[in-house]
Amino acid sequence: MRLLLLVGPMLLAACSPGNKEAADAETTSNEVGSYEMSGGETTARIRAEDGSITSMRSGSQVPVSLPAGFSVAPGLTVLNNTHVERGDARYVLLTMEGAQPVAQVVGFYRKQAEAAGIEVNVDVTAADSTTIAGESRSGLAFSLMAGRSGDKTTVQLTLNKGMDRSTQGGGL
Numbered sequence: 001m002r003l004l005l006l007v008g009p010m011l012l013a014a015c016s017p018g019n020k021e022a023a024d025a026e027t028t029s030n031e032v033g034s035y036e037m038s039g040g041e042t043t044a045r046i047r048a049e050d051g052s053i054t055s056m057r058s059g060s061q062v063p064v065s066l067p068a069g070f071s072v073a074p075g076l077t078v079l080n081n082t083h084v085e086r087g088d089a090r091y092v093l094l095t096m097e098g099a100q101p102v103a104q105v106v107g108f109y110r111k112q113a114e115a116a117g118i119e120v121n122v123d124v125t126a127a128d129s130t131t132i133a134g135e136s137r138s139g140l141a142f143s144l145m146a147g148r149s150g151d152k153t154t155v156q157l158t159l160n161k162g163m164d165r166s167t168q169g170g171g172l
Contacts, residue, residue, distance in 0.1 A: 032046070032047045033045065033046040033047070039059075039061060040059045040060040040061035040062075041057060041058070041059035041060075041061045041062055042056075042057070042058050042059055043055070043056065043057050043058075044056040044058075052086060052087060053086070054084065054085070054086040055084070055085050055086075056082065056083070056084045056085075057081075057082070057083045058080065058081065058082040058083070059080065059081070060078070060079060060080055060081070062081040062082075062083060063081075064078055064081055064094065065083060065092070066092060066094075066159060067090070067092075067116065067140060067159055067161065068116075069112055069115055069116045070109075070112050070116065070157075070159060071112070072094070072096065073096075073098070073100070073105055073108045073109065073155075075098045075099065075100050076096040076097065076098040076100070076105070076155060077096060077097055077098060078094055078095070078096050079095045079096060079097055080093075080094070080095040081093075081094050081095075082094075084163065086162075086163065087162075088162055089161065089162030089163045089164075090159070090160070090161050090162065090163070091158075091159070091160045091161075091163045092157075092158070092159045092160075093156065093157070093158050094155075094156070094157045094158075095154070095155070095156050096154070096155040096156075096157070097152055097153065097154050097155065098152070098153055098155070099151060099152065099153070100153055101148070101153065102128065102129065102130050102146045102147065102148050102153055103130070105144075105146045105153055105155055106130045106132060106144065106146055109132070109142075109144045109157065110132055110144075113132075113134060113142045113144075116136060116140060116142075117136040117137060117138065117140075118134045118135060118136045118140060118142045119134045119135065119136070120132050120133070120134040120142075121133070121134045121135075122134060122143075128147055128148035128149070129145065129146060129147030129148070130144075130145075130146050130147075131143065131144065131145045131146075132144050138161075139161055139162065140159065140160070140161045141158075141159070141160040141161070142158070142159055142160075143156075143157075143158045144156070144157050144158075
């Protein structure tokens with residue numbers, strides 16, 4: 001939960017335009033964190049009491065790095081990319097947009113998820129949006145939300161392997 005308390009405000013700061021800024025923070029539990037904002041990217045590092053380091057990069061300029069077998073669907077533009085690492089654990093949240101119909105985007109990512117060994121066991125469609133999610137036996141969690149508004153489809157893709165979900169508040 002302490003990770004969420006530090007990373008949450010940093011993610012909000014990532015959405016703010018601005019020049020290069022840096023700050024340090026220390027929580028009451030001796031966790032130490034720092035962040036830096038520069039152009040289209042915010043970076044953050046948190047060192048926990050046990051010495052483990054969690055790092056985050058978020059913004060429109062962060063290079064996309066997805067697990068093997070996953071890619072940005074043709075025609076989608078990445079609006080924001082959040083990448084969190086702690087040891088071998090990885091968490092990626094991509095926000096994308098494009099002209100493709102929701103069903104086409106969902107089909108593309110369902111195929112990638114199933115090829116990666118993910119059992120898609122959540123499939124909810126309501127009005128102009130669809131959410132699918134699942135997890136592989138190796139622990140790779142996947143979720144995709146795609147919704148249509150006007151002539152645009154907005155997509156959020158989340159891939160998580162090894163991050164303790166209890167520290168993410170259901171997302172990050």
